[in-house]
Amino acid sequence: MSTTAPTDTSLTADAESLSAEEVLARMVDRFHPQLFLACSFQQEESVLIDLLLRIEPNARIFTLDTGVLFPETYETWRTMEQRYDTQFETFRGMSLARQAADHGPELWKSNPDLCCAIRKVAPLREALSQVDAWTVGVRRDQAPTRANTPKIGWDAKHGIWKAAPLADWSDRDIWRYIHEHDLPYNPLHDRGYASIGCTHCTLPAADRSGRWAGNGKVECGLHG
Numbered sequence: 001m002s003t004t005a006p007t008d009t010s011l012t013a014d015a016e017s018l019s020a021e022e023v024l025a026r027m028v029d030r031f032h033p034q035l036f037l038a039c040s041f042q043q044e045e046s047v048l049i050d051l052l053l054r055i056e057p058n059a060r061i062f063t064l065d066t067g068v069l070f071p072e073t074y075e076t077w078r079t080m081e082q083r084y085d086t087q088f089e090t091f092r093g094m095s096l097a098r099q100a101a102d103h104g105p106e107l108w109k110s111n112p113d114l115c116c117a118i119r120k121v122a123p124l125r126e127a128l129s130q131v132d133a134w135t136v137g138v139r140r141d142q143a144p145t146r147a148n149t150p151k152i153g154w155d156a157k158h159g160i161w162k163a164a165p166l167a168d169w170s171d172r173d174i175w176r177y178i179h180e181h182d183l184p185y186n187p188l189h190d191r192g193y194a195s196i197g198c199t200h201c202t203l204p205a206a207d208r209s210g211r212w213a214g215n216g217k218v219e220c221g222l223h224g
């Protein structure tokens with residue numbers, strides 16, 4: 001892993017002018033099969049998976065299974081795999097029993113940063129150690145911390161390239177694409193959840209304020 005950005009700028013030079021499909025095509029052309037699409041079963045990933053698999057049917061998709069996802073999320077996972085006849089690669093942290101033994105029960109209440117570090121950040125690091133680039137569903141209007149997200153940039157934290165093809169899409173753009181293509185999506189979105197994470201840390205909300213509501217935490221450490 002290198003934390004120094006490569007000097008070759010051909011990947012990023014005109015990236016801002018590219019459509020989502022063009023960003024994905026460039027990433028596939030340059031990196032597949034050393035390219036991962038991260039899926040956490042948000043509405044953005046419904047779009048990204050569809051776009052990516054049209055370009056490369058064997059594209060690699062991974063998910064982080066924290067063990068405390070909503071039943072609806074696990075069902076969406078199965079539905080997506082069936083629709084696209086693919087299997088998502090899965091990464092997990094330590095077992096919930098071991099976490100409770102080492103750090104106490106309900107770590108998501110006592111120390112959510114540590115819980116995310118164990119159940120999300122460490123498995124993510126393991127996943128990304130296998131590839132040279134990854135693609136995410138981050139959009140600039142999701143949160144102030146995401147406002148400057150480039151469509152393609154160097155991820156110094158993980159030492160690989162990172163693409164956000166939907167960076168300039170709005171929520172309306174996402175839902176238009178989902179409905180026009182009759183895509184599977186997490187049904188929790190229809191019950192007031194704009195952003196969906198683990199059961200213990202997600203409340204219905206019109207934006208990401210439903211994640212870790214009330215304790216000031218805004219990111220799980222995957223993109224910051």
Ligand code: SF4
Binds near residue numbers: 107
């Ligand atoms: S979102 Fe909550 S339950 Fe999930 S890993 Fe983070 S702190 Fe733990």
